[in-house]
Every structure is written in structure tokens, then in C-alpha cells.
Amino acid sequence: xxxxxxxxxxxxxxxxxxxxxxxxxxxxxxxxxxxxxxxxxxxxxxxxxxxxxxxxxxxxxxxxxxxxxxxxxxxxxxxxxxxxxxxxxxxxxxxxxxxxxxxxxxxxxxxxxxx
Amino acid sequence: xxxxxxxxxxxxxxxxxxxxxxxxxxxxxxxxxxxxxxxxxxxxxxxxxxxxxxxxxxxxxxxxxxxxxxxxxxxxxxxxxxxxxxxxxxxxxxxxxxxxxxxxxxxxxxxxxxxxx
Numbered sequence: 001x002x003x004x005x006x007x008x009x010x011x012x013x014x015x016x017x018x019x020x021x022x023x024x025x026x027x028x029x030x031x032x033x034x035x036x037x038x039x040x041x042x043x044x045x046x047x048x049x050x051x052x053x054x055x056x057x058x059x060x061x062x063x064x065x066x067x068x069x070x071x072x073x074x075x076x077x078x079x080x081x082x083x084x085x086x087x088x089x090x091x092x093x094x095x096x097x098x099x100x101x102x103x104x105x106x107x108x109x110x111x112x113x114x115x
Numbered sequence: 116x117x118x119x120x121x122x123x124x125x126x127x128x129x130x131x132x133x134x135x136x137x138x139x140x141x142x143x144x145x146x147x148x149x150x151x152x153x154x155x156x157x158x159x160x161x162x163x164x165x166x167x168x169x170x171x172x173x174x175x176x177x178x179x180x181x182x183x184x185x186x187x188x189x190x191x192x193x194x195x196x197x198x199x200x201x202x203x204x205x206x207x208x209x210x211x212x213x214x215x216x217x218x219x220x221x222x223x224x225x226x227x228x229x230x231x232x
Binding site for chain 2 (some may be wrong): 032034041042043044045046049073084087096102104105107108
């Protein structure tokens, strides 16, 4: 099982649509979770952190289900400018065999918002 | 504005050339920085962790003699791709944690697109 799995898409939606992305992670001891967006041939930019209680930032809502090891991102009233690849990112446990503080990235879900 | 600066943005050079990429934290100190690589349509993969004042920690499968990392100060880490070959062509990105400790989000440089002919 891959460490962080996402539906690669692409998701092609009209402007104004609501779209949801899902992500699962394999390491149950993972500590923190994020959604980043990456535009074509650009660096990832932090969209939002994800908290157990769920959190919202404008049109974006992120949820975390630790029991199911599942993270989601909901985008309401999608805009053309939302077109990008959305990366599910996990910061693993401090006991993880890799480096402390490094991030594990999913492959990303591509979103294309059409007029 | 940018909190992590990376230079250069693009490099095109001949096979066998060594290429140096700089990553700077702007207005904050970073004792740790991370170097990632991303091949087309693939996810970002951690190459190594750069530690100020000590040796870098490399991920499995990454050759430390080929990818030299130097964290010379609290605001600068460099990655040198030695004797680069076409298979090293990739998008190299550095990151640094900004607050929140090791479990907080990281901020990325603009990335360096390396093309080896």
C-alpha cells in the first residue's frame, strides 16, 4: 500500500461546482496533515493544514478521520483559478524510519475548472 | 511574498557538468531544510535533509557523493549535483519549516528545473 494515496483525476468541473478530493494514508502514527496546491511546473503552495476537528477557510473545507486514516478537501463554488493539482501531504510520526520533519506527498489530484 | 528563495530557476547544461542550487530562508532561520525531487507526473520525493552545522541525512537510494549538500548558515543550504547526466534532469525543490516545529507545514522555494543534455 502506498504511503499516501489520492485519486489522480482529472476532475473536470464547471465553474461554481462543488468538488471533493479524498486521500488515505498508511502510517497510523502520522502526526500532521496538509493540503497543498501545485500549479503546472511550479512549486507546491500550502493551501491549508488539516485538523481532527475539521477546518474551513473560505470556500475550502478540510477534514481528517484518524480512525479511517482518511483526509478530505471540499471546494465549494469553484473558480477557474482553482485549476491546479491538489497534493495531500502527511508528516509522519517522529518514529518514522525517514528523516524527522520531512513530508510525504501523494501524487496529487488534478482539478480543471471550466467556464 | 516568498519566504524561501531558490536559485537558479532553470539550468540547462551539458552532461558531466556540476550544478549548484541555492536555497535561502528569507527573514527567518532554518536549522533544517529539505531537498525534494519531482519527475514528470510523479509526486515529490524527499532526497535529503540538510542540517545546519552537521552532515546531511540522505534518503535510501540517493547517492550522497553525487548530491552534495552544504548547510553553511542558518539561512542557506546548497545542493550540488556533481557530474550531472540526463537521468538527473528533474525539478528540484527545497523547503523549510516556518514555525510549528518539525510537525508544522513547510514552505517551498520556487524550484529549479534542471535539464541535462
